[in-house]
Amino acid sequence: MSIRTLDDLLAEGVSGRRVLVRADLNVPLDKQTGAISDDGRIRAVLPTLGALVEAGAKVVVCSHLGRPKGAPDPQFSLSPVAGRLGELLGAPVHFATDTVGESARSTVADLADGQVALLENLRFNAGETSKDEAERGAFADQLAAFGDAYVDDAFGAVHRKHASVFDVPARLPHVAGRLVLREVEVLSKLTGDPERPYVVVLGGSKVSDKLAVIEALLPTVDRLLIGGGMCFTFLKAQGLEVGTSLLEKDMVDTCRNLLERANGKILLPVDVVVADAFAPDAAHDTVRVDGIPSHRLGLDVGPETVAGFSAALSQAKTIFWNGPMGVFEMPAFAAGTRGIAEAITKADAFSVVGGGDSAAAVRALGLDESSFGHISTGGGASLEYLEGKTLPGIAALEN
Ligand code: 3PG
Numbered sequence: 405m406s407i408r409t410l411d412d413l414l415a416e417g418v419s420g421r422r423v424l425v426r427a428d429l430n431v432p433l434d435k436q437t438g439a440i441s442d443d444g445r446i447r448a449v450l451p452t453l454g455a456l457v458e459a460g461a462k463v464v465v466c467s468h469l470g471r472p473k474g475a476p477d478p479q480f481s482l483s484p485v486a487g488r489l490g491e492l493l494g495a496p497v498h499f500a501t502d503t504v505g506e507s508a509r510s511t512v513a514d515l516a517d518g519q520v521a522l523l524e525n526l527r528f529n530a531g532e533t534s535k536d537e538a539e540r541g542a543f544a545d546q547l548a549a550f551g552d553a554y555v556d557d558a559f560g561a562v563h564r565k566h567a568s569v570f571d572v573p574a575r576l577p578h579v580a581g582r583l584v585l586r587e588v589e590v591l592s593k594l595t596g597d598p599e600r601p602y603v604v605v606l607g608g609s610k611v612s613d614k615l616a617v618i619e620a621l622l623p624t625v626d627r628l629l630i631g632g633g634m635c636f637t638f639l640k641a642q643g644l645e646v647g648t649s650l651l652e653k654d655m656v657d658t659c660r661n662l663l664e665r666a667n668g669k670i671l672l673p674v675d676v677v678v679a680d681a682f683a684p685d686a687a688h689d690t691v692r693v694d695g696i697p698s699h700r701l702g703l704d705v706g707p708e709t710v711a712g713f714s715a716a717l718s719q720a721k722t723i724f725w726n727g728p729m730g731v732f733e734m735p736a737f738a739a740g741t742r743g744i745a746e747a748i749t750k751a752d753a754f755s756v757v758g759g760g761d762s763a764a765a766v767r768a769l770g771l772d773e774s775s776f777g778h779i780s781t782g783g784g785a786s787l788e789y790l791e792g793k794t795l796p797g798i799a800a801l802e803n
Pocket residue numbers: 428430470471560561564760782783784785
């Protein structure tokens with residue numbers, strides 16, 4: 405890979421230089437309190453930021469949070485993230501209340517060597533995500549004015565062709581940060597020559613989100629285990645009734661076709677937990693997949709499925725997992741996700757957990773993060789990497 409790294413930049417010396425760091429600080433916030441409910445993505449960027457601080461750089465961090473529509477929207481402010489980042493760094497983070505305006509300009513200008521600033525949400529500006537090259541470029545010019553060099557450490561956003569990810573590196577000397585390097589190193593093991601058996605577990609709600617990766621993985625994996633909301637479209641494709649479970653009707657034919665081509669590699673649930681409603685206290689039972697009542701919906705995989713999936717995982721030498729098996733946020737429907745996560749930690753395999761939701765599930769369920777080989781900070785990004793797509797953020801670093 406012809407990508408320059410943070411170490412190359414540090415070797416040049418960054419003391420007194422302004423270094424613009426694109427991070428992915430898109431952390432989940434509690435809907436009621438607005439508090440950060442999982443700070444994994446903030447922690448993940450500390451190695452890069454710490455090295456720059458230590459080397460005496462003026463560190464200017466930028467990120468998106470959520471999907472605001474190109475204008476300021478207080479519920480998506482990065483202000484709480486600045487507070488948490490400061491706690492983790494052990495030094496205050498100077499927060500700019502805009503991204504490229506007066507506050508940002510003075511905040512950056514006032515930085516002393518070894519200090520850190522965080523700009524307000526990139527997506528408060530239409531230029532960040534614009535499809536129009538000129539509009540994106542104009543915003544990238546403003547951002548690039550805050551740095552003498554650029555570090556991309558936002559692995560979770562490398563699949564986005566956005567100004568801060570794609571256009572800024574064309575304007576500044578650019579390198580990959582420690583997180584981006586580690587993510588690419590790990591994921592390239594999966595696309596290269598993974599030790600076999602290679603078992604992939606996919607969950608989450610939508611087949612349509614995962615279709616491309618299923619297509620790409622089918623020829624390479626030894627087993628593909630499918631749970632989560634998306635399993636019901638596959639069950640329907642097998643001719644089963646799924647009650648009021650999540651169903652993507654227009655994907656049923658596609659799923660049937662995938663099953664036909666899978667040569668038995670795809671394993672589907674044999675039992676599921678069905679409930680009267682999508683609610684934490686809904687009445688629920690475990691049923692066989694051929695006995696889902698018409699008025700109930702599946703919210704988790706059942707214990708026999710966990711046992712079957714676990715048996716497949718126990719044979720594996722390489723595992724990739726993306727997407728929860730059920731509604732793990734509700735304790736009544738968390739057993740499937742927990743069971744699969746535990747089976748992965750017990751397997752004598754190199755395991756990679758991909759994606760914000762799955763990584764958050766690991767932490768929310770109180771599992772030991774260190775018992776996984778790697779927990780990726782990218783959901784969409786890791787899937788697109790495994791699909792073999794060109795990722796705009798990586799491509800931009802390559803020249
Ligand atoms: C993510 O959470 O997947 C990344 O931060 C990218 O966010 P996006 O899907 O809104 O671009």
